[in-house]
Amino acid sequence: MEYRFLGGTGLRVSRLCFGSLTVGPLQANLPVREGAEIIRHALYAGVNFIDTAQLYDNYQYIKEGIAGCAADVVIATKSYDYTGKDIRRSLEEALRKLGRDYIDIYLLHEQESELTIKGHWDAVEELIGAKKKGMVRAVGISTHSVRGVRAAADVPQFDVIHPLVNMRGIGIMDGTPGEMKEAIAHAFKCGKGLYGMKALGGGNLINERKEALAFALSIPGLASVAVGMQSTAEVDYNLSVFNGRQVTLEMELAVSRQNRRLHIEDWCTACGRCVEQCGQGALAVSGGRVAVDRFRCRLCGYCSAVCREMCIKVI
Numbered sequence: 001m002e003y004r005f006l007g008g009t010g011l012r013v014s015r016l017c018f019g020s021l022t023v024g025p026l027q028a029n030l031p032v033r034e035g036a037e038i039i040r041h042a043l044y045a046g047v048n049f050i051d052t053a054q055l056y057d058n059y060q061y062i063k064e065g066i067a068g069c070a071a072d073v074v075i076a077t078k079s080y081d082y083t084g085k086d087i088r089r090s091l092e093e094a095l096r097k098l099g100r101d102y103i104d105i106y107l108l109h110e111q112e113s114e115l116t117i118k119g120h121w122d123a124v125e126e127l128i129g130a131k132k133k134g135m136v137r138a139v140g141i142s143t144h145s146v147r148g149v150r151a152a153a154d155v156p157q158f159d160v161i162h163p164l165v166n167m168r169g170i171g172i173m174d175g176t177p178g179e180m181k182e183a184i185a186h187a188f189k190c191g192k193g194l195y196g197m198k199a200l201g202g203g204n205l206i207n208e209r210k211e212a213l214a215f216a217l218s219i220p221g222l223a224s225v226a227v228g229m230q231s232t233a234e235v236d237y238n239l240s241v242f243n244g245r246q247v248t249l250e251m252e253l254a255v256s257r258q259n260r261r262l263h264i265e266d267w268c269t270a271c272g273r274c275v276e277q278c279g280q281g282a283l284a285v286s287g288g289r290v291a292v293d294r295f296r297c298r299l300c301g302y303c304s305a306v307c308r309e310m311c312i313k314v315i
């Protein structure tokens, strides 16, 4: 496994970052022990970087997965808080649930532009204070927009940017893959540490997995690429691609059997909360329940976070 420094943070991360959304309740909803085993499988193979978020509700998987090797693992988490008080509470929750004294990377979740960053400045100042006290090692944003990357590049207080980028531009709010690559190059020149997300377009590029991962790995400014994994077969596949080894037919077959889709349970009450949550416009209430447009859906699972009836699954 190749490792790179994440900008000027001093953090040395594996090129493959374990995207943990997939194992937890918003997606595969694996038993904690099973999800932790998959994380451990990746760690034993040299992955030292795990991406999570308060929204993913999966800190317990990570705590169990890193038991015994926690000091060597770099963890990035994020939350939507915009006040200092709220982000302090979220940071304390992350520390407590992960069983750590510090969080390596704490990000403001899904920032779109300089305007949203400005609106979250109270939270940024709290994180900077936490960094001075050693509770956080690096601060930054995650973003689905080119404008967000460019805005964060200009903020001296930010160390890390976690942009959405993939070869088809699936999920980029305001530009093409080329424009996102240019923004990443600019931020890299500004000294930011960057690691990519949604290289597989939230599952939509699974059939072009090898090409999609190669695209993400070819972007010079990205120190690492977070890839969601929910089985040891997916970990092994990704390790082969990231390590430049041949992907065997058995590996291809093992991951291709895992076709995923968004499933809405019969007990959906058509309340519409998930429709409002979906930034992709992939959901609509129709005929007394919610219908999914599979061409728009990125399988991010964010809609399931707001469903009080637990109707939404990625299966």
Ligand code: SF4
Pocket: 262, 277, 278, 279, 280, 281, 282, 283, 292, 296, 297, 298, 299, 300, 301, 302, 303, 304
């Ligand atoms: S419907 Fe929207 S929020 Fe739900 S998984 Fe698909 S893209 Fe994500």
Ligand code: SF4
Pocket: 264, 267, 268, 269, 270, 271, 272, 273, 274, 275, 289, 290, 306, 307, 308, 309, 310, 311, 312
């Ligand atoms: S939030 Fe849940 S219950 Fe409400 S419309 Fe969406 S799937 Fe149905």
